[in-house]
Amino acid sequence: MRKVISASRRTDLVAFFPEWLSSAVKEEKAKVHGPAGYSYTVDLNPEDVHTFVLWSKNFSNLIENKSELRSHLEKYGQLYLHFTITGLGGSYIERNVPPPAETMGQLDSLIKLAGIPERISVRFDPVLYWKEDGKQRTNIYFFENLAPELSRRGIKDIRFSFAQWYGKAVKRSKKYGFSYLDPSPEEKKEAALFLAQIGRHWNLNLFSCTQNFLSQVPGIQPSACIDGSKLQELHPSQEPASTKKDRSQRPGCGCTESVDIGSYTQVCAHGCLYCYANPKI
Numbered sequence: 001m002r003k004v005i006s007a008s009r010r011t012d013l014v015a016f017f018p019e020w021l022s023s024a025v026k027e028e029k030a031k032v033h034g035p036a037g038y039s040y041t042v043d044l045n046p047e048d049v050h051t052f053v054l055w056s057k058n059f060s061n062l063i064e065n066k067s068e069l070r071s072h073l074e075k076y077g078q079l080y081l082h083f084t085i086t087g088l089g090g091s092y093i094e095r096n097v098p099p100p101a102e103t104m105g106q107l108d109s110l111i112k113l114a115g116i117p118e119r120i121s122v123r124f125d126p127v128l129y130w131k132e133d134g135k136q137r138t139n140i141y142f143f144e145n146l147a148p149e150l151s152r153r154g155i156k157d158i159r160f161s162f163a164q165w166y167g168k169a170v171k172r173s174k175k176y177g178f179s180y181l182d183p184s185p186e187e188k189k190e191a192a193l194f195l196a197q198i199g200r201h202w203n204l205n206l207f208s209c210t211q212n213f214l215s216q217v218p219g220i221q222p223s224a225c226i227d228g229s230k231l232q233e234l235h236p237s238q239e240p241a242s243t244k245k246d247r248s249q250r251p252g253c254g255c256t257e258s259v260d261i262g263s264y265t266q267v268c269a270h271g272c273l274y275c276y277a278n279p280k281i
Contacts, residue, residue: 001242002050004226005042008262010277014056014069017266022067030261042261046075050241051231053258055082057089057097057270063109070113078235079114082159082225083107084123087142093128093178095271095281100142104149117154119234121225122146125209126163126274127191129181136181140191143198151202159223160195161209162188163274172281178273185213192217210252224254 007013013021024030028044052073054062059081062070073079085104089097097103111117124146129138150158165173165182173180183191192208196219199206207223208214215222224230228241235241242257249255269280 001240002048004051004053004228004231004241004256004258005044005049006053006055006226006258006260006262008055008260010260010262010264011266011268012056012058012270013262013266014054014062015058015060016269018061018069019067020266022069022072024261025069025072032261033263033265035264042259044261046077049076050239051078051080051235052076053080053082053226055084057084057094058103059083059106059110060098062113063106077237077239078231079119080231080234081110081114081120082123083110083120084125085146086124086126086128087139087146088128092176093130093273097270097272100145104146107149107153107155111153111155116234118156120155121157121159122150122155123209123225124158124160124195126161127195128163128274129183131179131181140194143195147198147202147204151204156203157205157207158199159207159209159225160192161211162191164210164276165274166276169274169276172275173273176273176281180274189214189217192220196220210250212252212254222254224256226255226258228256 030042030044031039033039065071087100088094090099110120114120124143127140192214196206196217200219207221209223212222214220228243232238232241244257246255246257264278267278267280271279271281
């Protein structure tokens with residue numbers, strides 16, 4: 001069975017390492033540096049790859065074919081794109097992410113590149129709350145602007161979660177004076193209901209990523225961001241893909257098996273304050 005390649009949950013390869021990614025695709029092999037200092041090579045022969053899944057907050061390098069990235073990826077049977085748009089781009093919270101108008105301006109080109117809008121999932125992730133100037137702030141209301149833009153383009157699948165404040169993100173927030181807020185589970189369910197109501201109005205499918213308690217909210221389903229059954233359905237020749245659970249992911253993750261070719265040593269420069277990885281800030 002052909003494998004699904006993930007590029008990448010660990011860092012934004014498209015935005016910051018297009019030369020490396022293009023070279024790996026061209027040579028049909030990727031050297032990946034593991035967290036314990038070891039490295040291994042992943043075979044990227046198109047005959048062995050079912051789908052190439054790309055994750056990014058800025059797909060401009062792919063659209064513009066930087067380092068011939070788009071050209072080299074054309075030899076694969078299917079591309080699936082996870083596009084993160086939070087509405088915070090350009091703010092001090094996501095300082096090096098393009099503003100929302102710029103990222104949403106990439107959608108039409110990405111649909112053309114993917115072939116059909118069903119091969120694009122937008123990640124409204126994370127939903128964030130913080131205190132600023134004595135008031136509670138949040139990006140959740142940006143979804144009211146995002147939803148109609150996606151709906152009219154035929155992009156139906158939306159993944160979201162509420163920010164999870166791991167130790168390194170807590171330390172970073174203190175360093176930069178960012179007063180984050182972490183609502184209670186009941187408050188998060190209430191907020192999820194708000195998103196679900198907007199999604200229902202615009203005929204969107206909402207999935208909660210790794211926070212399965214939110215699936216108790218009508219209109220919210222637990223997410224499999226990489227879903228072998230869905231990738232098989234979308235594949236031009238309905239090529240079978242693994243539907244086994246990916247045991248390398250976090251508890252609560254519904255993803256099926258894939259091979260990630262990114263490394264945490266490839267430091268992301270988006271500068272997101274809430275990041276759970278190793279951002280360059």
